[in-house]
Amino acid sequence: MTERLALFGARPAFDPPLRFVRPPVPPLDEVVARLRPGYETGALTNGPLVRELEEGVAHRLGVRHVIATASCTTGLMLVFRALGELAPAGEIPGEVLMPSFTFSASAHAVAWCGRRPRFAECDERTFQLDLRDARRRAAGGGVGAVLATHVFGAPCDPPGVESLAADLAVPVVFDAAHGLGATHRARPLGGFGTAEVFSLTPTKPLVAGEGGLVTTGDDELATLVRIGRDYANPGDYDTQFVGLNGRMSEFHAAVALASFATLDAHLEERRAIAGEYERAMCTIPGVALQHVDSSDRSTYKDLTIAVDPDEYGLTRDQLVTVLHAEGVDTRNYFDPPVHRQRAHRIPEPLPVTERVASRVVSLPIYPALPPRTAERIAAIVESARRDAGRIHTFLGGDGQVSTVGPDGEMSPAVANPQV
Numbered sequence: 377m378t379e380r381l382a383l384f385g386a387r388p389a390f391d392p393p394l395r396f397v398r399p400p401v402p403p404l405d406e407v408v409a410r411l412r413p414g415y416e417t418g419a420l421t422n423g424p425l426v427r428e429l430e431e432g433v434a435h436r437l438g439v440r441h442v443i444a445t446a447s448c449t450t451g452l453m454l455v456f457r458a459l460g461e462l463a464p465a466g467e468i469p470g471e472v473l474m475p476s477f478t479f480s481a482s483a484h485a486v487a488w489c490g491r492r493p494r495f496a497e498c499d500e501r502t503f504q505l506d507l508r509d510a511r512r513r514a515a516g517g518g519v520g521a522v523l524a525t526h527v528f529g530a531p532c533d534p535p536g537v538e539s540l541a542a543d544l545a546v547p548v549v550f551d552a553a554h555g556l557g558a559t560h561r562a563r564p565l566g567g568f569g570t571a572e573v574f575s576l577t578p579t580k581p582l583v584a585g586e587g588g589l590v591t592t593g594d595d596e597l598a599t600l601v602r603i604g605r606d607y608a609n610p611g612d613y614d615t616q617f618v619g620l621n622g623r624m625s626e627f628h629a630a631v632a633l634a635s636f637a638t639l640d641a642h643l644e645e646r647r648a649i650a651g652e653y654e655r656a657m658c659t660i661p662g663v664a665l666q667h668v669d670s671s672d673r674s675t676y677k678d679l680t681i682a683v684d685p686d687e688y689g690l691t692r693d694q695l696v697t698v699l700h701a702e703g704v705d706t707r708n709y710f711d712p713p714v715h716r717q718r719a720h721r722i723p724e725p726l727p728v729t730e731r732v733a734s735r736v737v738s739l740p741i742y743p744a745l746p747p748r749t750a751e752r753i754a755a756i757v758e759s760a761r762r763d764a765g766r767i768h769t770f771l772g773g774d775g776q777v778s779t780v781g782p783d784g785e786m787s788p789a790v791a792n793p794q795v
């Protein structure tokens with residue numbers, strides 16, 4: 377009972393094609409209404425709307441300090457810079473123990489602050505930092521901080537990461553870019569570790585256009601990050617350290633505030649869609665959704681599956697070609713993993729991370745999806761599994777479409793480059 381696949385010339389399941397993301401933009405009128413009063417007085421950056429956003433988020437997450445920044449990357453850079461300032465004089469800051477299975481910006485921020493990442497493996501089911509492997513890699517000494525990412529909006533066992541950092545007697549920073557609104561055992565992300573940093577860029581659950589939020593319970597760190605985003609000028613132009621212009625503008629805060637008002641409703645919809653994917657995909661051999669602990673709530677910033685090629689019968693790349701032909705846009709988050717990227721390449725392999733990276737693919741998840749999208753995508757994934765033999769012949773081993781198929785038919789993915 378296989379449906380005919382678009383790869384073999386059938387009409388694509390999604391026509392027009394399904395976009396990978398649709399940012400949850402708030403109504404423009406609302407944004408303008410929030411912006412107008414300050415705008416007319418010339419308050420354009422780091423003003424009352426930014427304060428309102430910081431206070432609103434601090435209240436919601438139950439954290440002492442929230443500092444809005446121009447982006448999450450900037451926020452991470454400011455945190456690592458501030459941690460360097462807080463270290464005892466003469467102390468060498470040391471490497472940052474962190475996963476390679478994260479977005480490049482986590483490592484970029486570390487490197488911009490003159491620190492080196494020390495990459496550790498991720499867990500095969502959760503895709504989160506593998507704490508046992510991280511502990512092993514820290515054993516040689518020389519680690520000055522730990523960074524862990526809440527991958528795809530699911531908490532990364534924050535207490536486990538905290539206890540690793542405590543044993544090493546170093547600060548711990550969470551890259552919470554995906555995580556605004558997620559909880560670990562009913563505790564919101566934002567309150568863990570030395571600091572956490574959220575992103576408000578359009579692909580994330582709360583959007584500002586661009587923006588970041590640093591959360592911390594540490595008064596000294598908060599002061600340094602706050603000064604740091606303003607060139608590290610404490611107010612008298614006698615700059616205290618090498619800062620940045622890392623401020624958030626009032627325009628961005630207006631968008632973020634309007635978006636914040638609907639965050640819970642938005643997250644509920646994402647979780648409902650994730651549930652649909654789970655139900656529709658759980659019976660497909662060789663395909664597994666990211667494992668999220670039952671006591672945690674993810675934001676599902678991404679809905680990511682891992683494809684085991686032996687069990688499923690096709691590689692991730694072959695499945696992606698099938699999906700693209702059906703009009704389903706996808707992303708291979710995070711492939712290549714950071715340690716395989718030119719900016720951060722290391723000679724040693726990280727076999728688990730590389731295996732995971734070669735198997736993952738993120739599927740569309742946002743409230744504006746057409747009805748039954750998850751079910752329809754799962755049906756394609758299942759059809760492709762049943763047709764694996766034919767797809768193999770058609771695509772060749774590398775998952776790339778050969779120009780001409782076995783029966784001499786032209787692949788639509790080649791004939792029609794936008795799919």
Ligand SMILES: *Cc1c(COP(=O)(O)O)cnc(C)c1O
Binds near residue numbers: 447482
């Ligand atoms: C998006 C992202 C960032 C960067 O956020 P910006 O706001 O774009 O700087 C950092 N880390 C992770 C894990 C991300 O996904």
